[in-house]
Amino acid sequence: MISMAARSSTRWRFRQPSVIPGFGLALGVTLAWLTIIVLIPLSGLLWRSSGLGWSKFVELALDERTVNALTISFGTAFIAAVVNLVFGVLLAWVLVRYRFPGKRVIDAMVDLPFALPTAVAGIALTTLYAPNGWIGSLLAPLGIKIAFTPAGIVVALIFVGLPFVVRTVQPIMEEIDKEVEEAAATLGATRFQTISRVLLPGLLPAGLTGFALAFARGVGEYGSVIFIAGNLPYVSEIAPLLIVIRLEEFNYPAATAIAAVMLLLSFMMLLVINVIQAWSRRRYGYGA
């Protein structure tokens, strides 16, 4: 009661009194760092594109090749993130729930896409999925072409995005209390019902986080994609590549316009996902 009264009598303060020292220093360093690394480059981008003027900007952004490239980038990244969500959760489940020889090796291998130079991944995948590659040659008779099509882009993005989902879902899954599953069983729920009604909904916030990270990574991915995509304008040309092409043509306005649109779209999607997460956290009192 006393502390309540004391708090209400004091004016609003930027920071509540606390025993943890160094707030000013820590916040200062953090903000300075964030400014140098993130905010200045991004505002430079917005500055340059705002220099174009609105009509010029719209014209550049709605250029057919640009729109196609953006559609391909966001579309393939979305599909890849959905695939990663499904299989990433499955992989995390296997790693958390079962004991088997080689489990630690597989666990370590999940991080490989983080560490491998993306160009290496792209070349390796192209070799495999090209019409004369190991996997491509099996699919070619069926009329399925993966490399040098948007499907190839999806394959590359699945590769680079996988660890994001696994590594965000895994710790939450490890925390699931065995008792919750037992409770569901005592109430008569079958194994399938327990998983679909009790376990998976609980993993939703973490899954969404992993999805958002994989998606964001996929939108910006360049190195692995350019080898496998074939880079046909209007068909399998991704937005980051188009930016590079425009830069090489010294067409800076077009490059900045594409970049600004990408920034805007990414920001909006991350915002939506964060809002969903905040909502689920408020509701369930937990979340990733």
Place this chain on the structure above:
Amino acid sequence: MEVRVQNIRKEFGRFPALEDVSLDIRSGELIALLGPSGSGKTTLLRLVAGLESPTEGTIFFGDEDASKKTVQERNIGFVFQHYALFRHMTVLDNVAFGLKVRPAKRRPAAADIRRRALDLLELVQLSGLEKRYPAQLSGGQRQRVALARAMAVEPNVLLLDEPFGALDAQVRKELRRWLREIHDRTGHTTIFVTHDQEEALELADRVVVMSKGAIEQVGTPDEIYDHPVSPFVYGFIGQSNCLDVTLANGEIWHEDRPIGLRAGNEPDGAAALYFRPHDVELIDGCGGCLAGLVTASRRVAGTRHLELDLGRTHPPVEIELPPERAASTDHTRIAFRPTRWKLFRKGGRKEAPPIEAEAPVLAATGT
């Protein structure tokens, strides 16, 4: 429904958790499994639930052999110590879960499920909270939701694993009384596990005292407290003192003198004498008694507890006296004699039947 546990044995790996346990539970009974941790009480509960399967033995629900059935088929209600509520569901959905997951032909209509869940929430006094999420409830409220959820499926038997263990003392007391009321109203056969003897003695119709994977004694709270059948039960339930004594010619000797108690026709030899701190009488002028120096004295509610040192070989003995009686003995040396006591013979794993006595020499009771 009546539950019969027959010759159950359970091993985890090669570690025996339960050894040849048999127990009959009557329909509608509220029974407590009481014991220290590691006594196998939770294992027994989980075996009845079907969450573990026995290494040997059978469990009957009524006349039906339940031990071959899965958890889902047994139709039991289980309440966990840490509630195990579904965090992403509202209180109402939690309670309704057991009915909602039934196969279509046994599932009540959605409106009936809702009505039944709301009725149960009223029974556990949580009306109006049905839209909350578990994270928005207090511990006591969560446990009540867990109980309502378990009762929603009309279980054959209600099983509670340390249901009040995670709650603070005040809430625990309240819920204890409340659980008794619910049980009397609904009449579910109920088994609950606890390590809190006060809880077991206050709440249960019958108490099962367990130790080291075996049942020590089954009986009403009165039987358990007044007539413990083994040294373990004597020591575990309530306060007690234990003295090493010897029998000679029917007399009980402590160290080198008789203490004024007779042990009938028992053969001579070593034994352990058990008595409760409040079952003693003070004696003036010791001709056959226990005597010791007062080493500590504490006032606990309506009685005074005295710690007595009877000699170097023993932990101090504790006795309880009415405060005015304790104050009148200004001596630091006190002579007393147990009025109710029990003798357990030593030697061999099997305990000989205990010798019991009440007020053996002087019938005078009271202060």
